[in-house]
Amino acid sequence: MLVSEDQYVIGVDYGTDSVRSVLVNARNGEEVAASVYYYPRWQQGLYCNPAQNQFRQHPLDYVEGLEYTLKECLQKAGSTIAAVVKGISIDTTGSTPIAVNRAGTPLALLPAFSENPNAMFVLWKDHTAVTEAAEINAHATRFDTNYLQYVGGIYSSEWFWAKLLHVLRADEQVRNACYSWVEHCDWIPFLLTGGTDVAQMKRSVCAAGHKALWAAAYGGLPPDQFFSSLDPLLQGYTQRLFKDTYTSDQAAGTLSPEWAERLGLSTEVVIGVGAFDAHMGAVGGQIEPYHLSKVMGTSTCDMLVAPVAEVEDKLVRGICGQVPGSVIPGMMGLEAGQSAFGDTYAWFRKLLLWPLQNLLSQSEVLSGDTAAALFNELSDNIIPALSNQAEQIPLSENDPFAIDWFNGRRTPDANQLLKGAILGLSLGSDAPRVFKALVEATCFGAKKIVDRFNEQGVPVKGLIGMGGVARKSPFIMQMMADVMDMPIRIHRSEQTCAIGAAMFAATAAGIYPKVDEAMAAMGQGFDAEYKPDPARTGIYASRYLKYKAHGEVIEALSSTPQVQVTDIQEKVVR
Structure with a gap:
């Protein structure tokens, strides 16, 4: 019309x-x-x-x-x-x-x-x-x-x-x-x-x-x-x-x-x-049927619509619900998401800025106004700078790992008691490498959502990215495409x-x-539009398996404090 x-x-x-x-x-x-x-x-x-x-x-x-x-x-x-x-x-x-x-x-x-x-x-x-x-x-x-x-x-x-x-x-x-x-x-x-x-x-x-x-x-x-x-x-x-x-x-x-x-x-x-x-x-x-629309900000909310007649008998386990008309009247609306996405990066930025936030005001070298201006400048620039440095790090099977449950887990399978984790650190694990691990973890968390839809018979045929993170971070969006092994279009x-x-x-x-x-x-x-890089998708697929194995261990430790070491070892091996 x-x-x-x-x-x-x-x-x-x-x-x-x-x-x-x-x-x-x-x-x-x-x-x-x-x-x-x-x-x-x-x-x-x-x-x-x-x-x-x-x-x-x-x-x-x-x-x-x-x-x-x-x-x-x-x-x-x-x-x-x-x-x-x-x-x-x-x-x-x-x-x-x-x-x-x-x-x-x-x-x-x-x-x-x-x-x-x-x-x-x-x-x-x-x-x-x-x-x-x-x-x-x-x-x-x-x-x-x-x-x-x-x-x-x-x-x-x-x-x-x-x-x-x-x-x-x-x-x-x-x-x-x-x-x-x-x-x-x-x-x-x-x-x-x-x-x-x-x-x-x-x-x-x-x-x-x-x-x-x-x-x-x-x-x-x-x-x-x-x-x-x-x-x-x-x-x-x-x-x-x-x-x-x-x-x-x-x-x-x-x-x-x-x-x-x-x-x-x-x-x-x-x-x-x-x-x-x-x-x-x-x-x-501009969501399309069977395309996962990812609103990426402090958290993510992932929306998918499909004709009601095609999915009404399929109940996707562990998501945030499926409701006729909740997104587009006449279509089934399915919702998933991550409890922390941009919030994970904001937490790491805050961690790195602690000395400046707490010590600059005591400086005998800088005036109060200069200290405040310096803090604001660094606060604005730290994530872009980390992204630029992390992008230059060669992708390796042995890079540090992170689990993205820093605000619990929304989907799949909500569990707000879970905590985030950073694994595989060494004395060579500098800030860009840790940041890269955190970004990778949020992308892996996003892939678990796509996997759940596919496993439950509601196929994800494409990705649409929206929100501040999608528009402002090519580094994160390219990694998302590589991890998902699927193109992601960014809305204007x-x-x-x-x-x-x-x-x-x-x-x-x-x-x-x-x-x-x-x-x-x-x-x-x-x-x-970000398209997957074939040279990287295979390595990410291998690391994703390790991410899931490590996640099982973290979840077992969170839910059963007396879990046996042998049980943990078996999960890691799997």
């Missing part, structure tokens, strides 16, 4: 560190204006405790960022364009839920809970609910119906119910005030449409199906008895949550008078049903998630009848 006149929509992308809004011409996908807002409370490290895997975000960071970026986009675009904005859609990280009252107001926005981390959004990477996830997994085996079958058979501590149960157990005040539990991607549209009753909130099939155990086969969520028999604290929550879900091509409502006045927009602006960032990012990156847009949200906004607003048509008209195409 061709749209002959200019019509404008806004995509809002909530990431881990910031929110970005992009104002787009729906006729051709042209980015007219963009704005970014970094969460100030998050930047200060408030409400987080990394040592306990606690990562919380204050809803005010989200609200302030929403208003700031939308206003700046509209200001940059000018009043003429602002007057004809037709729709706004939102994507967020997930599972990132929060406790709300009956009105749907997050408890952290109430004075009594304004500084309480348990009343805030529990970020996707928060793993404080490991115990609760393990209990859910054990509990599910007691039922004739397998309520975990559509989420890969393993429930994760990153997800909806585990986090709810943990918060209810951990905080009596929050437990008493909590009426319902909502995802970030569902709350922002509710906020913009002026919702005042959580029962009227339109919940996305994306979040509900992949993280909250919702399935059409169950007629909604699992029954109350499934949850109340796990812990009486969960009794009644299914009735206070939702039964129906919605795809993101549908409207959640229209802009409320309050937000219309704040933003200078019409109350006729359509607000679309929300979804997770990787799902909308896959659409912004730097804002695939926000552009995907804009595509859904154009569909929800009625500019396009289907998101497929919005994707075709507004997509920006690809500007790079």
Whole structure:
């Protein structure tokens, strides 16, 4: 379908560190204006405790960022364009839920809970609910119906119910005030449409199906008895949550008078049903059937779509779920990913920068301003410099190894108790060599995901790379192609998630009848492709076998402290 006149929509992308809004011409996908807002409370490290895997975000960071970026986009675009904005859609990280009252107001926005981390959004990477996830997994085996079958058979501590149960157990005040539990991607549209009753909130099939155990086969969520028999604290929550879900091509409502006045927009602006960032990012990156779309940032989210009729009887074990309509309405959406990708490189950078961060300020040679400028310069340049040096190192069977579970393992087979490892070090193992091992490990982790899809009968026929790492690091992307022994195309847009949200906004607003048509008209195409180097793929294939063997050892040690040395030796030999 061709749209002959200019019509404008806004995509809002909530990431881990910031929110970005992009104002787009729906006729051709042209980015007219963009704005970014970094969460100030998050930047200060408030409400987080990394040592306990606690990562919380204050809803005010989200609200302030929403208003700031939308206003700046509209200001940059000018009043003429602002007057004809037709729709706004939102994507967020997930599972990132929060406790709300009956009105749907997050408890952290109430004075009594304004500084309480348990009343805030529990970020996707928060793993404080490991115990609760393990209990859910054990509990599910007691039922004739397998309520975990559509989420890969393993429930994760990153997800909806585990986090709810943990918060209810951990905080009596929050437990008493909590009426319902909502995802970030569902709350922002509710906020913009002026919702005042959580029962009227339109919940996305994306979040509900992949993280909250919702399935059409169950007629909604699992029954109350499934949850109340796990812990009486969960009794009644299914009735206070939702039964129906919605795809993101549908409207959640229209802009409320309050937000219309704040933003200078019409109350006729359509607000679309929300979804997770990787799902909308896959659409912004022009996903194709059986092509794995990899959104590569702090973590990876890997999306695959296929015709429902071709895969509905195939349940891929150990992934983050398969849900009809969660990516593209009418298609089966399958999700996998890695808990740490860019975060692994950021950890290594932070490790190397420790002396500068802690000793430069004490220098008697440099002024404070010079020391700060030097630190910032080195911080910006260290990963590119390591990449350049690592690229020059000849590939060898005997290079150091790493295991990429620095934030646990998301897929295949979620296990947030696992830890990363670096193996095979010697006195010659300098920083570029260790960095190279870490990059290789993240690529090997990505290959295990592809292998799982292929093994379970859902073939991966191609790779699409998106996100900051994909666009900024040729070294990492070339290694990805070599390890996968498969080409990887890099999408042109730097804002695939926000552009995907804009595509859904154009569909929800009625500019396009289907998101497929919005994707075709507004997509920006690809500007790079990395092809596997035959001289390297064989060596990586051999090292990949060792990576899997070492991973088995690390996993055995993590789960069974008294494992016998002979058992470990046998695994390494295999």
